[in-house]
Structures are given as structure tokens and as C-alpha cells.
Amino acid sequence: MLWAQFPSVKIVRQAKGKYSPDVDERCFTYCSQTVRGRAEQSEPRCRTFCLRRVFAHEVQRAIAVHDGKPPPAHAKIPLPPEGQNIPSLTHILIGESPEGQEGRAQQDEVRYWEEGYYVWLSKNKWAAHEKLDLMTFDLERQAVWAKYKQDKTEAWQKKQVRNGNAQAEQVAKGDAQAVGGRSSARRPFPDLAGQSILLPMPPPFPPLWEQIDQLLAPSHKLFALTQSTLQSGDQLKLAHRMWEKALTDQPFVLARNVCTRMWDKWKKGPPDDTA
Template sequence: MALHQSRNPGAGAGALPPLPPEGQPERVPWQLGGKRGKVESDAMDADYDEDDPPTGIPGRVLEPPRTWKEGWYLWSMGSLSAFWNHTHQMATTLENVDQNGKVKRPPRRQPARLVEIDHEFDNHTEENLLIPIPPDTPPIIEPVKKFLKPSGLVLNLFYDSVVEGHQREFFGRVWEKAQTDEPWKLAYNSVKRFYERWKQNARSGDDDEEEKRR
């Protein structure tokens, strides 16, 4: 859309005009890489740095507006007037689109002053949605990789122990011990200690009941 018709085609991405209000993170649902509908606690920047520019809210970092980039965009409209407005913008340049977007953006809290506007535009921002294709969603595979990383390390260690023969040596020792009476002695002693502990606890419980009766 009119990217090569921009006045500064050789400028970097930072020199391009920002996306219209319907393409900014505040208007895009969080499932598509935006911030709309996101819980306030989740919206806080976890990588907050003291050197970041402040915004007046602890833990919140001031983000620059999203700008136009080469590629495909999905522009959803909810009314006929918004459709005609978007169709008109397709034939113009990004600078003109930005000027139209400035009129549609919600005003910030500033001292009252007289502002003259040459032309009035219908604000269809609430009915529109602009997202890049593919959307700027966080990759789903990264959390899965982090979750399965410990399992991969364990499997690698087990594989190395099998290749180096440690597992075979271990099972050989287990088999040798199984041919002797040591496993049976160990099982007998464990059951015997468990029974003695259980019997001792039962006696102490009976003594407590007798003391309560007295």
C-alpha cells in the first residue's frame, strides 16, 4: 500500500509514518500481538530497566508507535463508511494516511487551546482493525522448548551412560546382588522396622487415651 510512493523511500523503517490508530497495540487484541483485552498485571514489562524512558507508571516502558513495513496487512472494517474511507486511502501515500490518522487518534490530555482543522473526518477507529500478516504473535514453540529442555538433558545423560557402558555395569551388579540373600534381608529389616514403629505409635496412642480418661 503506497509504500514506494512515500516521500522518503530511501529512509529507514524508523522514518516511515506510524500505523493508523486501528493498527497500534492498544487497538489490536492480545491474541494477535496487541494489548487489547490483556490483563493489567500481564501488560507490565517484565524486562523493565531503570534506563528505559519513564511513563509515570512503575514497571511500564514507553513504547514507540508501530510504523509501516513492507508486507501484507489485514484491514478489517465494521461499517460501509469505514470501507469507503479505507478505499480512498489505498490510492494515496503513507504521509496522507498519517495525516488522516492524526485526526482520528484520541486527543491527549493537554491544556485547552483552539485547534483549527481544515477537514473533518469520521472516526471509524473503533470499527476498524489493522494487523500485519503474519501477526506479531509470540512464537508458541519457545515456551514448549523451555519446558522440555530439562527432559532433553536427562535423556542425553541416560544415552551417554548407555553408550559408555555404565548402565550395563549397573544392571550387572544388581543381578549379582539378586542372586544372594542380601535383598531378602533388606526387605525383611524394612518390614520389621515398619512394624515396630507402627506398634510403638499404637501404644503411645493408647497411653494418651488412658491419661485423658484419668
């Protein structure tokens, strides 16, 4: 066509939502090895840092249509295990969650993904490998994978308990073959969450004024008590009683008795350790 030969201006609009070309996560991994570690075939020392941006369309879904516009509803997608605990500054510096050991206690309140930025830190190279694989999944598929790992691990733990009880019963019955013990099945998945941290940015630390109020709480009580005693006249009564006592010989007698006892203790010397 003749019209197609004329120069034209093309306006390209980037896709929004799940088809947007915007970058939502970047990861940086640093590993180091020593000469001795290489000779002893030790694991390298690795650190991984990831910055993740969660968009609104990832944590919202439309459940109904009202006036032609679907109202957004929060999609309650739970955070992975390393994001369920808010670590202290010490745990952030060392790169471990506050409850990194096996069998961590379940939190009463489950934390979910929210719109915003998240920081993921880890010192385990296998956790970094898994993180790279999970970068191909959306939040829902990541939650499904975490649930699958949790179910498999819980089933493995229950099986270990049953095998231990059965072995104890056989030992009690005098079964010589059970004394050597059974070869326990290998853990289905390593405990990678214990060496990783997931934090929202900024972290949900207590407000500054709340910490100041807690620090000054004893002072508030002291000022309130002082004000109440002044208004009731107790402070004035105490001052009158102290003045009356000062005009008597009781302060002098008390000071004399204290000095006499101190002098007696000084003359006796330190107590005998061999007694």
C-alpha cells in the first residue's frame, strides 16, 4: 500500500499486570573459598541478597463485579517459613532466622504477602539454588511448593517417631537385632529456612514513640505519685516531721551509734577465713 511507505510514529504501551515487562526481583550471590577449605573439600562461604517487589495484582483478586468495576480482595498467600518470624538486628547481621533450628514453633498469627518491597537474605548455597528455581513461579505456586515441602517433612518426622518407638519396644523385649538400630530414612528436604530471612521493607519494627513511652513509663509514674502527694499534703507533713525530728537528739544518737559500731568493726579487723 502507498500509505505504508510514508514514515509514521508508533506508540507502544507496555503491558500491565501479570504480563508487564517490569523487573520485580533481583538477586546477588557472593561466594568465597579458602585454600584449606578447597583441600578439605569444605563448602564455600556464600551469601545471597534478593530484592523483591510485590505488585498489587499479585496479592489482589476480583471476587465480584459492582458498577462495572471488580472490587479488589486480598489474596491471602502465606509467606514462606523464613518470612513468618521477624528477626532481631543480631539475626539480620548473621543471616539467620530467630528460630532456625529444626522443629520451629508454629506462629499463632500467619503472615501473608503484601504489596511492597521484600528483602531475602541467606547464607546457604542450596537455598540460593532453590531461590533461582522459585523465580520462575508466582506467589501462589511458591506457596504450593512450600506447603508440599512442609507436608513431606511432617510426614517424615512422624515416621521417625514411630520407628523410634518400635525400636525401643524391640530393645525392651531383648531383640538383639534392634540394638544396632535401623537406618533412618533421609530427610526429604534440608532445613533451608533456618539459614534464610525474608523481611518486608521497611521492617515492621515498633514505632519510635512507642519505645520512648516504654522507656519513660517509670518517670510518668513517679511524676504522677509526686503530684498526688503534693496535692494531698503528704509531702508537707513529711517535711514537718523531718524538721521536728531534726530539733531532737535522735539524729545525733543515731549517728553516734553508727560511728561506734563502725569503730568496733574496725578494731576487730576482717573475719577469720579458717573459722
